[in-house]
Amino acid sequence: MNAPHTTSPPGAREMSISSPTVRALQVFVAVALLAGLAACLHIFRQPPEHFNFSHKLHAVDNEIPCRECHGGIESSADEHTRDLPTMEVCEQCHEQQIADKDCGVCHRDAETLEEAKRKEAPPKPVRYDHPLIFSHQDHVPRVDEDCHVCHDRVLKAAHVHDEKLPTMAPCMTCHQEDYDQLHCAKCHSDLSDPRYRPELAHFSHRGDWLRNHQLHSEQQDPTACAQCHQEDFCADCHNGVDNQVKPEVKWPRRTDRHFIHRGDYVSRHPIDASRDVQQCLGCHRVNTCTDCHGRSGVRWVQGGPDPWGGNHPLVSVTGGFHDTSPAGIAAIRRNIVQCAGCHEGSRPVCINCHADAGTGGLGINPHPPGFDSTFNRTNERVCRKCHTP
Amino acid sequence: MATRALVVACCAVLIGGSAHSAELRGRLTTLAYTQERFDVDGNTEQIPLFQFVSLNAYDLGNEALSFHLDGFGKVDLRDQTYDHNVDGELTYAYLQWRDRERNLFVRAGRQFVRAGVASEYLDGVYGDWLSQYRIGFQAYAGRQVNDDIGGRSGDLEWGGRLYTRQPRFEVGASAMETRDDDQTGFARLGLDGWAQVIDKVAVNAHGFWDRISEEWFDYQFLLTWEATAKLLFSADYGQVIPNLFLSHTSIFGNLIFSDDKQRELGLRADYRVDRHWTLSADARRYDYSDGDDDWTEGAEGHYRWGKGLRNEVGAAFENWPESKRTHLYGRYTFDNPWVTSRSDLTRLFYGLDFILYHFDDPIFPGDRQHYTYSTTATLGADIGDHWQLTGSLDYGTRPDYRDYTTVTAGGSEIRVPSTRESDLGFRQDVDATVKLVYNF
Numbered sequence: 057m058n059a060p061h062t063t064s065p066p067g068a069r070e071m072s073i074s075s076p077t078v079r080a081l082q083v084f085v086a087v088a089l090l091a092g093l094a095a096c097l098h099i100f101r102q103p104p105e106h107f108n109f110s111h112k113l114h115a116v117d118n119e120i121p122c123r124e125c126h127g128g129i130e131s132s133a134d135e136h137t138r139d140l141p142t143m144e145v146c147e148q149c150h151e152q153q154i155a156d157k158d159c160g161v162c163h164r165d166a167e168t169l170e171e172a173k174r175k176e177a178p179p180k181p182v183r184y185d186h187p188l189i190f191s192h193q194d195h196v197p198r199v200d201e202d203c204h205v206c207h208d209r210v211l212k213a214a215h216v217h218d219e220k221l222p223t224m225a226p227c228m229t230c231h232q233e234d235y236d237q238l239h240c241a242k243c244h245s246d247l248s249d250p251r252y253r254p255e256l257a258h259f260s261h262r263g264d265w266l267r268n269h270q271l272h273s274e275q276q277d278p279t280a281c282a283q284c285h286q287e288d289f290c291a292d293c294h295n296g297v298d299n300q301v302k303p304e305v306k307w308p309r310r311t312d313r314h315f316i317h318r319g320d321y322v323s324r325h326p327i328d329a330s331r332d333v334q335q336c337l338g339c340h341r342v343n344t345c346t347d348c349h350g351r352s353g354v355r356w357v358q359g360g361p362d363p364w365g366g367n368h369p370l371v372s373v374t375g376g377f378h379d380t381s382p383a384g385i386a387a388i389r390r391n392i393v394q395c396a397g398c399h400e401g402s403r404p405v406c407i408n409c410h411a412d413a414g415t416g417g418l419g420i421n422p423h424p425p426g427f428d429s430t431f432n433r434t435n436e437r438v439c440r441k442c443h444t445p
Numbered sequence: 446m447a448t449r450a451l452v453v454a455c456c457a458v459l460i461g462g463s464a465h466s467a468e469l470r471g472r473l474t475t476l477a478y479t480q481e482r483f484d485v486d487g488n489t490e491q492i493p494l495f496q497f498v499s500l501n502a503y504d505l506g507n508e509a510l511s512f513h514l515d516g517f518g519k520v521d522l523r524d525q526t527y528d529h530n531v532d533g534e535l536t537y538a539y540l541q542w543r544d545r546e547r548n549l550f551v552r553a554g555r556q557f558v559r560a561g562v563a564s565e566y567l568d569g570v571y572g573d574w575l576s577q578y579r580i581g582f583q584a585y586a587g588r589q590v591n592d593d594i595g596g597r598s599g600d601l602e603w604g605g606r607l608y609t610r611q612p613r614f615e616v617g618a619s620a621m622e623t624r625d626d627d628q629t630g631f632a633r634l635g636l637d638g639w640a641q642v643i644d645k646v647a648v649n650a651h652g653f654w655d656r657i658s659e660e661w662f663d664y665q666f667l668l669t670w671e672a673t674a675k676l677l678f679s680a681d682y683g684q685v686i687p688n689l690f691l692s693h694t695s696i697f698g699n700l701i702f703s704d705d706k707q708r709e710l711g712l713r714a715d716y717r718v719d720r721h722w723t724l725s726a727d728a729r730r731y732d733y734s735d736g737d738d739d740w741t742e743g744a745e746g747h748y749r750w751g752k753g754l755r756n757e758v759g760a761a762f763e764n765w766p767e768s769k770r771t772h773l774y775g776r777y778t779f780d781n782p783w784v785t786s787r788s789d790l791t792r793l794f795y796g797l798d799f800i801l802y803h804f805d806d807p808i809f810p811g812d813r814q815h816y817t818y819s820t821t822a823t824l825g826a827d828i829g830d831h832w833q834l835t836g837s838l839d840y841g842t843r844p845d846y847r848d849y850t851t852v853t854a855g856g857s858e859i860r861v862p863s864t865r866e867s868d869l870g871f872r873q874d875v876d877a878t879v880k881l882v883y884n885f
Contacts, residue, residue: 233612263669263679263715264727271649271667273559274617274637287557288472288499288515291536294557301495305478305878 108162111210122203124148130201132192189243198230240284270338293339377409407442414444471500471885477522478878491530492522507542514538548575558585560606561619562635562653566590567602581608581617589623600625606635614640632656645671662686675718681711708732722748739766751778774800778823817843831885837878845872 114120123129125141132139146162147154153161199205206222227243228235234242261269273281281290292303336344378384411417474497481489495517502512515537521530539554551572558565560573560583569587576582584605604621616638623630637651652664665683672678684706713727726744747759758775799820819841827833851858 262671262677264711264713264725267711268649268667268679268681270564271637271651271665272639274561274649274651286499286501287513287537288497290557291515301476301478301493306474306476306497306880 108164116211122207129192130196133194411442412444415442417442467505468503469500469885470503471498473498473883473885475881476878477880479876481874481876491524493519493530494522495519509542509544511541511543512539513541548581549573555590560585560604560621561608561617561637561651562633563604563606563619563621565602565604565621569602575610579610581610582606583608583619600630614638629657633662660686675716677715677717679711679713679715682709684708720754721750722746741765771803772800817841819843825880831883833880833882833884835878835880835882837880839876839878840873841876842871842873 114125115122125145126139129139143154150162153159195206196203204211206226208226209222224235231243234240265272292306378388406422407415407417409418409420410422412419475495476497477492477494480491480493496519497517498515500512500514504510505512514535516533516535518533519531524530535555537554537556539552539556541550541552543550549572551570553570555568556566556571558567558571560571563585565585567585567587567589569585571583571585571587573583574581582605584603586603587601589600589602600623602621602623604619606617606619608615608617617636619635619637620633621635622632633656634654635651639647639649641647647669649667649669650665652661654660655662661684663683663685665681667681668679670678686706709729709731711727711729713725715723715725717723724744724746726742728740728742731739731741741764743761743763745759745761747757749755749757755778756776758773760773761771763770799818801816801818803816819839821837821839823835823837825833825835
């Protein structure tokens with residue numbers, strides 16, 4: 057994939073060559089991609105739509121009461137009970153079609169058609185993929201047995217596969233306080249499904265959530281966050297360990313995970329770090345800087361050349377010494393952690409000059425005016441870096 | 446390492462002992478990808494192999510008792526020359542006892558603690574109780590988990606927060622302290638709060654006081670106004686003393702080098718045209734008590750569509766004092782649910798995403814105009830109820846900063862980045878990622 061580096065003329069484009077191991081991995085992935093594509097095209101098909109059925113035609117145009125077909129729903133204590141009508145219920149109106157074996161009037165695919173022809177076979181359970189904690193037994197009396205209070209969208213559905221589940225709106229007539237206090241778990245057993253995420257993010261993660269969620273997390277009941285997020289969701293970013301996988305690499309399908317360090321962040325991170333380095337420390341520790349700078353060679357080396365060629369990003373450097381003007385010193389003090397990215401280590405470079413002679417330095421005092429009256433005398437650990445005990 | 450192993454072993458015994466009634470959920474993620482690292486030794490290629498483990502065990506003999514663990518191990522299949530090529534971390538591992546009726550939970554083990562001024566990572570205990578009177582108590586104690594070169598690992602730490610949580614506001618007061626041997630490391634107090642001032646206006650704020658330096662080292666305010674259901678305005682203002690704010694993680698600790706303060710003022714508007722379109726604009730000003738002040742402006746728009754709004758295209762622009770940056774990005778994911786004679790293959794998906802980033806920064810000598818481009822194609826399959834296999838190929842082009850030269854320093858030859866006096870070259874990379882996930 058990448059050839060041993062050779063210096064090329066300025067402006068030239070380089071095409072690097074794969075090593076055997078990496079090439080093998082690429083080939084494997086490419087073959088897997090092609091195989092999957094071929095499989096899709098030739099083997100798999102879209103799921104069929106089972107029924108020709110219109111709630112609008114039955115419940116509105118023909119004014120059939122809901123209970124005629126869904127009579128058992130009042131005894132349903134959980135959301136898993138579908139209470140779909142059996143053939144005997146449909147037969148009350150469609151007796152002739154059934155007698156004539158004109159199954160295609162209602163059944164569209166061969167699988168359910170076979171079941172229909174067997175007649176005694178119960179309807180195939182419909183997989184319910186919107187996990188809710190809900191009891192019709194509790195709720196039907198509360199709406200005076202008027203199903204339309206929640207299921208008004210059903211009446212507009214011209215096809216059985218049109219959306220028929222209630223929206224949040226009817227729920228809010230009674231559950232507004234639960235909503236306001238993020239007691240989502242009262243009704244939603246699992247909000248981790250990515251289909252919910254855009255809507256949830258809209259109401260709970262608006263604005264510049266990435267920048268501001270620190271403030272929200274201070275007050276937020278952690279169990280509220282846990283309704284949508286497992287703790288490893290937070291740990292994907294707030295791990296602070298060097299060499300961690302970026303969220304968009306770990307979760308390539310998640311659009312909400314594609315916001316960290318877009319593009320070639322290596323090139324622009326010095327600018328961002330100098331502006332707002334505490335943002336970096338939300339996810340990274342200082343050794344993230346020192347490890348990468350150490351490996352890449354962008355670091356101070358005793359007796360070595362200035363890797364910036366005189367264009368030090370923070371402060372001018374002349375003859376191995378930094379700018380000692382008030383502005384230069386202010387820049388260093390403001391960005392001391394950024395300095396550590398290159399200059400920290402088992403023996404930070406600062407100590408060479410600013411430690412006392414007993415510790416191997418030149419004794420140049422780095423402390424600002426008034427320092428002696430304010431620093432913490434009880435914590436000597438850092439002081440011993442420069443001062444002889 | 447021994448402590449970590451002991452923690453995991455104890456947890457494993459506990460879980461095993463309660464396995465007859467435990468409900469186990471979790472995810473194992475095996476991920477390998479190729480990448481290039483800048484390396485003075487010339488070992489530029491890496492193939493890190495990660496194994497992530499996330500485990501949640503509920504109802505451990507008691508429906509209130511659960512165990513939660515997350516961690517990873519890593520080994521580089523190609524490059525064994527670097528310290529972190531074999532790595533691992535027990536990110537968190539704690540037992541939790543939670544009484545939902547009484548709004549009480551207690552955790553013991555390695556964990557993240559968030560309680561006002563405390564934002565800690567420690568091995569210890571943490572409890573939170575919200576009483577029926579809406580008065581709450583948080584308390585924690587333990588040893589810091591901090592593998593930083595600042596040498597703060599193992600410092601004792603404790604703290605807590607007293608708060609009241611009401612439907613339209615919450616106010617809390619917090620404190621924390623750390624000690625190493627008999628010396629105080631950090632001692633801080635905090636006030637935090639949130640309030641729904643009027644129907645569409647909310648305020649978040651915190652202020653943190655350093656007891657040692659006797660000053661406010663961090664305070665922030667955030668105001669949000671939902672002008673309409675689609676339009677949100679927000680404004681934030683804050684001030685930090687960076688040396689104190691950052692002293693947790695640096696060898697420089699709380700050594701006060703200066704009283705320089707950094708203030709930020711941010712203004713932002715977000716307009717959600719509909720569930721697909723979102724537009725935003727923001728401006729931010731950085732004020733330094735001893736230095737230049739800067740404004741930055743930005744704007745972004747993106748469009749999302751498809752099932753779960755998983756597909757998106759967007760554009761963003763940032764105007765910094767010395768640079769302008771533009772980037773375009775997009776992602777397309779196609780799910781193909783199918784029914785086949787094989788009951789184990791349940792879903793196939795494809796993905797394609799791209800990013801084009803142009804920036805104009807005076808970071809390196811020579812040409813300021815840089816751009817990067819990358820596009821990633823992903824193919825994955827859900828297999829059965831538990832497995833997911835994903836493969837991605839990423840093709841990208843970006844500036845090449847790898848111009849190294851050999852110099853003699855300190856009596857030995859070393860490789861260091863050389864500087865470029867003219868245009869940077871560009872390099873093309875092809876990286877691959879393979880991921881296998883098992884959900885249970």
